[in-house]
Amino acid sequence: MLAPVLMVVGTASSVGKSTLVSALCRIAARRGIRVAPFKAQNMSNNAAVTANGEEIARSIAVQAAAAKLTPSVQMNPILIKPEGQRRSQIIVQGRPWQTLEAIDYWQRKHMLWEIVTSNLDSLRQTYDLVIAEGAGSPVELNLKTHDITNMRVATYAQAQTLLVGDIDVGGIFAAMLGTLMLLEPEERQLIAGLIVNRFRGDPDLFTDGIQILEQRSHKPVLGVVPWLPQLGLPEEDAVALERPDQTTNNAALTIGVIHLPAIANFDDFDPLAQESGVAVRYINQPHELQHCQALILPGTKHTLAARQWLAEQGFDQAIQQFQGPIVGICGGYQLLGQQIDDPNAVEGTGGGMAGLGLLPITTIFQRHKQTRQVQAISNLPWANNYPLTGYEIHMGQTELLADQPAFRIEQAESTHADGCMRADGKVWGCYIHGIFANTEFRQAWLSSLGWQVQPAIQAIDPFERLADHVEQHLEPNLLARLLEIS
Numbered sequence: 001m002l003a004p005v006l007m008v009v010g011t012a013s014s015v016g017k018s019t020l021v022s023a024l025c026r027i028a029a030r031r032g033i034r035v036a037p038f039k040a041q042n043m044s045n046n047a048a049v050t051a052n053g054e055e056i057a058r059s060i061a062v063q064a065a066a067a068k069l070t071p072s073v074q075m076n077p078i079l080i081k082p083e084g085q086r087r088s089q090i091i092v093q094g095r096p097w098q099t100l101e102a103i104d105y106w107q108r109k110h111m112l113w114e115i116v117t118s119n120l121d122s123l124r125q126t127y128d129l130v131i132a133e134g135a136g137s138p139v140e141l142n143l144k145t146h147d148i149t150n151m152r153v154a155t156y157a158q159a160q161t162l163l164v165g166d167i168d169v170g171g172i173f174a175a176m177l178g179t180l181m182l183l184e185p186e187e188r189q190l191i192a193g194l195i196v197n198r199f200r201g202d203p204d205l206f207t208d209g210i211q212i213l214e215q216r217s218h219k220p221v222l223g224v225v226p227w228l229p230q231l232g233l234p235e236e237d238a239v240a241l242e243r244p245d246q247t248t249n250n251a252a253l254t255i256g257v258i259h260l261p262a263i264a265n266f267d268d269f270d271p272l273a274q275e276s277g278v279a280v281r282y283i284n285q286p287h288e289l290q291h292c293q294a295l296i297l298p299g300t301k302h303t304l305a306a307r308q309w310l311a312e313q314g315f316d317q318a319i320q321q322f323q324g325p326i327v328g329i330c331g332g333y334q335l336l337g338q339q340i341d342d343p344n345a346v347e348g349t350g351g352g353m354a355g356l357g358l359l360p361i362t363t364i365f366q367r368h369k370q371t372r373q374v375q376a377i378s379n380l381p382w383a384n385n386y387p388l389t390g391y392e393i394h395m396g397q398t399e400l401l402a403d404q405p406a407f408r409i410e411q412a413e414s415t416h417a418d419g420c421m422r423a424d425g426k427v428w429g430c431y432i433h434g435i436f437a438n439t440e441f442r443q444a445w446l447s448s449l450g451w452q453v454q455p456a457i458q459a460i461d462p463f464e465r466l467a468d469h470v471e472q473h474l475e476p477n478l479l480a481r482l483l484e485i486s
């Protein structure tokens with residue numbers, strides 16, 4: 001017996017589908033339902049690594065946590081990691097499959113449909129309910145013949161499907177009714193309800209709006225979900241970094257993160273921003289460095305393009321002259337070194353360039369991708385011998401030219417050096433994503449910047465907060481019916 005699928009599709013990208021799936025996963029899980037998230041195909045450079053060393057989208061790992069599960073590759077069998085506007089590395093079942101131009105992927109996509117269905121069905125055999133997420137809009141008509149993510153999944157699984165729209169950006173009626181109109185009749189039949197998301201102000205003022213939507217669509221509105229500020233969950237899309245951030249004002253400590261092209265795993269820095277008195281500011285221009293007490297170069301899916309961009313933007317000199325501590329994570333670590341070479345064009349068109357020269361390391365890109373969870377011990381003077389955990393995702397292999405490793409990675413059989421630091425611990429880098437999620441390590445670094453450890457506030461589980469919020473605004477009978485499991 002295959003478990004039922006509840007599907008969430010959106011009127012566009014970034015309408016809040018992922019967060020709603022997280023909310024629904026937690027609402028179901030806390031009712032005792034064994035529920036798993038699923039997204040056939042995701043496009044993001046924000047990736048996570050499973051316990052088996054497979055790569056999936058970070059947003060799916062977040063949804064798994066909402067469902068109280070450890071993430072598995074079945075939950076997100078295809079991940080597209082853009083290296084630029086046109087080329088992407090395609091991860092299939094957790095491993096690099098091919099790096100393709102968009103047009104080539106589009107033509108080959110149909111080959112992956114079997115992967116989508118077999119992974120979905122394997123979840124349906126293991127759990128009582130699967131909550132699946134679509135991607136973008138389900139009615140991009142020119143792309144629809146190659147769909148493997150949206151209504152094709154809903155149709156295959158005969159999923160009860162929710163359509164979500166973002167009222168904050170305006171045009172909710174056109175978006176909702178237009179999407180429904182463009183669905184095929186048999187697809188429209190699968191739509192069980194509409195969700196109006198990100199409502200600001202008094203929801204009672206939208207009663208007429210609900211009526212209009214219901215009358216015109218002949219579909220029930222399952223809920224109007226108010227905007228929930230400071231969710232505390234990682235964003236999937238780097239577009240989020242372009243939204244103005246109120247929290248950067250009045251912070252005692254501002255950490256600049258350079259918004260590199262093809263920025264990867266930018267949620268690495270969320271735990272820093274969540275400390276009180278700390279602001280994380282994404283910067284695009286060298287002059288913004290003057291507002292920052294410390295600087296981070298984050299990961300990037302395309303290191304050489306990022307290197308070129310830094311030079312073009314005039315960052316080279318500004319970084320050399322920057323007085324505060326400098327940290328590089330993954331691609332950012334590679335950038336801090338002396339040389340970066342990609343002889344096999346593993347990323348983009350390959351080639352080689354001198355790095356920023358702040359750390360004695362060189363990096364060569366390999367065909368093999370390293371993806372694994374790691375445990376490490378810090379050698380940094382302000383966190384000497386601190387244990388920490390994280391994960392690695394990289395094609396580049398880095399060699400230390402001087403004996404200054406910043407960490408020791410502990411594996412079952414052996415220990416080896418990773419990362420590099422200047423002796424005073426002020427400039428350092430490593431491959432470990434998620435490093436700042438280690439509380440002692442994070443606070444030690446912030447303290448070395450003059451920050452005062454704040455007494456810990458009782459942390460609220462962000463998933464419970466989210467689930468309470470969403471549940472409160474959904475029509476209870478309709479919700480119960482959707483979560484009903486046969």
Ligand SMILES: NC(=O)CC[C@H](N)C(=O)O
Pocket residue numbers: 264265298299300301302303329330331332347393394395396397
């Ligand atoms: N996650 C990253 O920053 C990856 C860095 C680089 N693009 C590599 O693959 O080696």
